[in-house]
Amino acid sequence: MEPVLTLKHIGFRYELAWVLRSIDIQVHAGEILGILGPNGSGKSTLLNIMDGVLTPQEGEVRLNGHNLHDLNRSAIAKKVAMVSQENHFRFSFSTLEVVLMGRFPHLGRLQFEGKKDLDIARDALSATHAEDLAQRSIHELSGGERQRVLLARALAQEPLVILLDEPTSFLDLKFKREIFRLIAALSEERGVSVVVVSHDIDLLSQYCRHLVMLKQGSIFAEGKPEEVITTSNIETVYECPVMVDQNPVSGKPRINVV
Amino acid sequence: MLQSREDLYSLRPIITLKKVVLLSSIMSCVLLMVMVLSLIVGTAEISLKQVLGLIQGTLSMEDPARLIILKIRLPRIILAGLVGFALSLGGVVFQAILRNPLADPFILGVSSGSAFGAVLGIIFGFGFKLGIPVMAFAGALFTIWLVMTLGSRQMGMESSTILLTGVIINAFFTAIIMFFISTSSDSRLHTMLFWLYGDLSQSQYGQLVIIAPMVLMASLVLFGLAKDLNILTSGEENALQLGVEVERTKKLGLLIISLIMGLIVAFSGLIGFVGLIVPHLSRMAFGADHRQLIPIASIGGAIFLISADTLARTVISPSELPVGVITAFLGAPFFIILLKKKGSQWSRS
Structure with missing residues (x-):
């Protein structure tokens, strides 16, 4: 089946330095895709490209067969919804x-x-x-x-796709779990695709079928949680000594900071 | 207790067209009553009977009340209504686009920028019908551009930066206007002083037929942007994500407001705080939805300025105050209270 959202060879820069380089991602119907990577690796920029708020200088984004660049804001908003960190209700x-x-x-x-x-x-x-x-x-x-x-x-x-930018930052453990359970239920019951950017690697590991790991604007690793969340990957990308083992309940990879 | 009161405050049903029309009609009735009332009040004695008689056509042609009502009070009241309507509308739209409840054409320096344009127009000897309003419009547009450029940081508009920018621009233009007044010949002096204080006493029907359709048209177009403005208040990125064409909405909104501010300032001078007080009270009473806020705050602005102007011409009767003095008397303390009470919440970003 054709993916809902396709990123083809995306390159993006704010000024001179490239923030994202050669990114290829496909989001399929009903899947939960997790994006992880250290601060400044381009995760939020990537989400903004997925809903057309930012236009990449290289490559193209296809939404349901249409080039995102050809759609107006309301046509995009009918298909892609974003829950971002930027929310200031003044009134x-x-x-x-x-x-x-x-x-x-x-x-x-x-x-x-x-x-x-x-x-x-x-x-x-x-x-x-x-x-x-x-x-x-x-x-x-x-x-x-x-x-x-x-x-x-x-x-x-x-929408067909919901993009979530760090939905669990500032939340305590109970709410973090609740948000991820909600996401899982929504994708299962409604067939909505979800792309979630998060620093909660353990939660991504639990709830996402597919993960993309960014390092300095490029995809460093992608695949199932077991393939992406490994001791050597995490240590290389996050520059932090860790030991990855298995969550005894779910059997998914789990990070232990050492 | 406080919690339950806040619950009541925010307990608002969904907005429907019926509700908007109903509320606007009620406000319009209040406006009419205030207009009739301020026809009666004034230095010369006019009775309600005479006003009603005039409306019904039973007032004698020789009655001096006829002249006072039709030639002096009515045009002034209508001008006050239109100016108040436009200033309040301007406040609502500025506040939404800049996402700042303290934004107001006067505080942001847009009024004084507009007055600066108008004063230049007088110096160049332009006419009142076209030249001066066009200059005032250019002044308003230029000031908005200046405030947006100097006061914005990438995506967000920081509250305090915008306000400070406005204060500085205001001081600068006022200084330039004072400079022109000090160096100009006597005959032009009075015409210029007029802009600094806000004065509605020079109203003529000839001006009203220019202002009224422009202001009404502006309010209709802006009403069409109401839903976009609602979403815009929660952030530009957010608005894009929800399907709002942000740049187009902002440009159109600011252009229209500059246009009517230029027009209003050219005919009435600098009248402050209307665009701050009335939108705020309307929001408190009826909620933040612009489909309701735009008609209610605009009509409310008309009611407010007609009342303020009636006060201005009666409080030291037979002498008169410029109406800007009254609005500043009420508005400045109001501004300080708002700033102190909600300042921390609004500056949170």
Whole structure:
């Protein structure tokens, strides 16, 4: 089957120095793809290229057979949703209003949200266990609650692919696990593809079928967690002595810092 | 207790067209009542009966009240309404695009930039109908460009940087205007001083027929951008990801606002804080959705400035104050309270 999102030989630079070089990635329907790598390895830039916010100088991104460059913002937003770290709500919108913003690409310029949109928003809130927050102001939410609401907004876009930029930073252990369980459930039940950038290597190892490991803007390793998360790979890429063994419950690779 | 009050505050149902139309109609009725009321209030005694008589056509042609209402008070009230409407609309759009609740055409220096353009127009001897408003528009556009360039850091617009930039630009243009006033010949002096204080007493129907359609058209176009503005307030990157054409929306919004600010400043001078107070109160009462905020804050701005101007012409009667004095009296403390109360929250990024 043809992949939903294809990155062909992507090269990107902000100014002179290349941030990403020769990146080839395919995202298939319903899969969870994890992207890992040390700070500054180009992970967030890669996500921004995947949803067309940044345009690469080399290579092309194909979304469902179309070149991303030829699509306007709302056409992209109907297919790709992003939960980024950059979220500053300056004004006191309610959670429901924020989730309804996910319907923006589907509505006409002067069209108001109707019953269908409201149903989709409610459904999205319940999928992320955030129904109770619907009437609260976005300003009152805790980090974990806000992350769930933003995930619900992404679902309301009814996308084929959801991109998540460090969804678990600032969250405690319980919420980290909860977010990853949510992601797994969404991809399984709705067939949504998920690309997740994270520093939580153990969680990526548990929940992703396919991993891409970046080092200085290039793919250093990719494949199943067992193939990517090895002692030598981690030590080379992160420049930090570790010992990788197996998680006794799941059997997936686990990192021990030494 | 506090928690439950905040819950109440944010308990807002979904926005529908019906609700927007209903609220706007209610606000328009209030506006009409305020207009009638301010026709009555003033140095010369006019009764409600005379105003109603005029509307019904039963007021005698020789009644001096007729002249006062039609030739003096009504054009001034309509101008005040239009200026208040436009200033408040400008505030709402600035606040959304710069993602800063303290942005206002006056505070950002856009009004004084516009006044600078207008003063240049007077010096060059341009006409009031076209030349001066065009110069004022150019001044407003130039200032916005300056604020955006000096005050922005890549993606985000830092609150304090933008405000400081505005203050500096404001001081600079005011200084230039003062320079021109000090060096110009006497006959032009009065015309220029006019811009520094904000004055609605020179209103003529000839101006109103230019301003009214422009302001109404601007508000309709901006209403069409309301959903985009909603999303824009949560960040430009975010807005792109949700499908908003960010650059186009920003450019169109700022261009339209510069246009009507230029027009407004050319005819009314520098009137501050309307675009700060009214949008803020509207947001507190009705929520942050721009589909509701744009009509409500705009009509609210008209109500506010008509009331302020009525105060300006009655408080030291038979003498008059420039209306800018009244709005600054109310606005400056309001600004300080907002800055102190919410400053930390807004500067968080």
